[in-house]
Amino acid sequence: MRHPPEQKSRSREKLVRASASLAKQQGFAGSGVDALVSAAGFTSGAFYRHFEGKDELLSSIVETELEATRARFSTLEPRNEEQLLLALDAYLSLAHVRHPEAGCVLPPLASEVGRAPHETKKVFERALSELMAVLSEKVGDSSAAFALLNQCVGAVMIARGLATDNAKHEVLAAARQSVRASLASLRMRPPPQGTF
Amino acid sequence: MRHPPEQKSRSREKLVRASASLAKQQGFAGSGVDALVSAAGFTSGAFYRHFEGKDELLSSIVETELEATRARFSTLEPRNEEQLLLALDAYLSLAHVRHPEAGCVLPPLASEVGRAPHETKKVFERALSELMAVLSEKVGDSSAAFALLNQCVGAVMIARGLATDNAKHEVLAAARQSVRASLASLRMRPPPQGTF
DNA sequence: GTCTATATTACGATAGAC
DNA sequence: GTCTATCGTAATATAGAC
Numbered sequence: 001m002r003h004p005p006e007q008k009s010r011s012r013e014k015l016v017r018a019s020a021s022l023a024k025q026q027g028f029a030g031s032g033v034d035a036l037v038s039a040a041g042f043t044s045g046a047f048y049r050h051f052e053g054k055d056e057l058l059s060s061i062v063e064t065e066l067e068a069t070r071a072r073f074s075t076l077e078p079r080n081e082e083q084l085l086l087a088l089d090a091y092l093s094l095a096h097v098r099h100p101e102a103g104c105v106l107p108p109l110a111s112e113v114g115r116a117p118h119e120t121k122k123v124f125e126r127a128l129s130e131l132m133a134v135l136s137e138k139v140g141d142s143s144a145a146f147a148l149l150n151q152c153v154g155a156v157m158i159a160r161g162l163a164t165d166n167a168k169h170e171v172l173a174a175a176r177q178s179v180r181a182s183l184a185s186l187r188m189r190p191p192p193q194g195t196f
Numbered sequence: 197m198r199h200p201p202e203q204k205s206r207s208r209e210k211l212v213r214a215s216a217s218l219a220k221q222q223g224f225a226g227s228g229v230d231a232l233v234s235a236a237g238f239t240s241g242a243f244y245r246h247f248e249g250k251d252e253l254l255s256s257i258v259e260t261e262l263e264a265t266r267a268r269f270s271t272l273e274p275r276n277e278e279q280l281l282l283a284l285d286a287y288l289s290l291a292h293v294r295h296p297e298a299g300c301v302l303p304p305l306a307s308e309v310g311r312a313p314h315e316t317k318k319v320f321e322r323a324l325s326e327l328m329a330v331l332s333e334k335v336g337d338s339s340a341a342f343a344l345l346n347q348c349v350g351a352v353m354i355a356r357g358l359a360t361d362n363a364k365h366e367v368l369a370a371a372r373q374s375v376r377a378s379l380a381s382l383r384m385r386p387p388p389q390g391t392f
Numbered sequence: 393g394t395c396t397a398t399a400t401t402a403c404g405a406t407a408g409a410c
Numbered sequence: 411g412t413c414t415a416t417c418g419t420a421a422t423a424t425a426g427a428c
Contacts (some may be wrong), residue, residue: 011411027311029226032403046412048405100310106354111307114296114356115223121359128354129363146351146370151343154350158302158324160310163317167325174342178378185377207393228421242394244423 012050012060015040020061024108025101028058058109058116059123065105066127070134079140081183088179091152092172097159106149107157144186151175151182208246208256211236216257220304221297224254254305254312255319261301262323266330275336277379284375287348288368293355302345303353340382347371347378 018040022031033054037047051057076083090096096103113124135149136142155175159168214236218227229250233243247253272279286292292299309320331345332338351371355364 009411025311027225027308029223030311033405034403042411043413044405045407045414049411054404108307108310110353110357111304112223114304114353115221115226116357118359121357124357125359125363128358143370143373146367147347147374150347150350150354150367150371150374152346152350153354154346154348155342157306157310157353158346158349161306161312161317161320162324163314163321167321171342171346174339175346177339178343178346181381182374182377185381205393229423230421238393239395240423241396241425245393250422 009050011042011046013064015042015047015050016057016060016064019057020065020105021101023058023061024065024103024105028061028109028112055117055120058112059120062105062109062113062120062124063127065109066124066131069104069106070127070131073131073134073138076138078137080138081187084138085180085183088148088152089176092155092175092179094165094168094172097156097168097172100160104153104156106153107160110153139183139186141186144182148179148182151178205246207238207242209260211238211243211246212253212256212260215253216261216301217297219254219257220261220299220301224257224305224308229253251313251316254308255316258301258305258309258316258320259323261305262320262327265300265302266323266327269327269330269334272334274333276334277383280334281376281379284344284348285372288351288371288375290361290364290368293352293364293368296356300349300352302349303356306349335379335382337382340378344375344378347374 015037019031019036022036022039026035033044033047036054036057037044047057051060073087076087091104100108113120116124132142132145132149136145139145139148152175155171159171162168162171211233215227215232218232218235222231229240229243232253233240243253247256269283272283287300296304309316312320328338328341328345332341335341335344348371351367355367358364358367
């Protein structure tokens with residue numbers, strides 16, 4: 001967000017994608033710049049030709065990752081409950097809990113955005129609003145879409161902190177059940193904007 | 197959890213409580229040991245007489261903080277929907293979002309537990325299960341209690357990453373609405389274990 | 393038990409060669 | 411654009427005085 005008319009270089013993209021995986025795994029504050037860039041096969045000297053500093057990298061990671069999440073939900077049909085449940089069940093799976101590096105950016109990094117510079121929060125807010133626009137369309141209700149996101153993100157984050165698979169499963173199963181109940185109650189209470 | 201029969205010293209307690217506030221504000225990985233202990237008025241030399249290392253401090257913070265959260269919910273009457281809603285609305289408030297240092301440990305630090313040693317996760321799992329035992333009693337349904345926790349934790353964490361109050365409010369309002377819907381559907385579907 | 397001082401390593405960032 | 415080398419700082423942890 002620092003270089004408005006910039007043509008995103010191939011190296012910069014590679015840097016963002018590789019460092020995103022590492023940051024989702026080890027945390028952003030917990031990963032040094034050297035480790036972050038060498039995950040993409042570069043050294044720190046190259047990094048600072050693409051980014052003003054570490055802060056700008058977090059902005060780019062968040063933006064790119066939320067856009068990727070948005071893209072995945074974009075393929076669903078609007079208000080197709082079956083499709084939506086399939087996607088949410090995948091989100092609320094043990095596989096997702098076990099592989100943060102390949103998963104959604106929100107459970108591992110949202111709390112770090114809360115401590116980041118205001119510039120990063122602005123990027124986060126914009127990218128999240130675009131994700132929520134898509135999710136709201138698929139769910140059919142904006143408030144319900146936010147609540148589904150909160151539920152899913154909270155469940156995966158908490159499950160990752162637990163020691164045993166039994167406990168992880170308990171949290172995930174509760175979330176899946178809650179998601180089903182939310183969608184079912186939405187089904188009974190049809191569209192807020194009557195199109196008749 | 198390293199010193200099983202230990203009598204927790206006054207200094208150790210002070211160290212844990214003060215460093216918990218700082219860690220909730222700045223992150224645990226983002227806070228140096230010096231900053232953590234000087235928040236309690238000590239220097240790092242004293243710290244290592246009480247803890248084996250930084251990892252053990254995180255375990256203690258998580259344990260102490262989850263116990264504090266448990267204590268706050270313990271005062272509620274079981275299945276008193278009005279009381280419960282009051283507590284959840286306070287959790288889902290802008291004040292809570294704005295003051296992580298005084299708030300629940302889960303939104304700011306749960307993701308760090310996910311990257312912590314297994315020992316820390318065991319402490320987390322035990323302390324969380326005690327919290328959930330209390331919360332389940334107040335809610336009247338264990339699975340619903342987990343879902344309420346997921347919802348609240350996710351909402352506060354995401355709200356903290358947003359730039360504007362409008363956006364924060366949107367996330368919190370959606371969570372409060374979802375919480376109300378969950379409790380209402382629980383009200384209609386009475387106790388699973390029929391006491392007749 | 394706590395402090396001061398310090399060893400050692402890691403971090404964020406820059407300089408200069410290529 | 412990228413690398414190597416490095417500067418200055420801050421990190422985790424320890425030693426030894428009190």
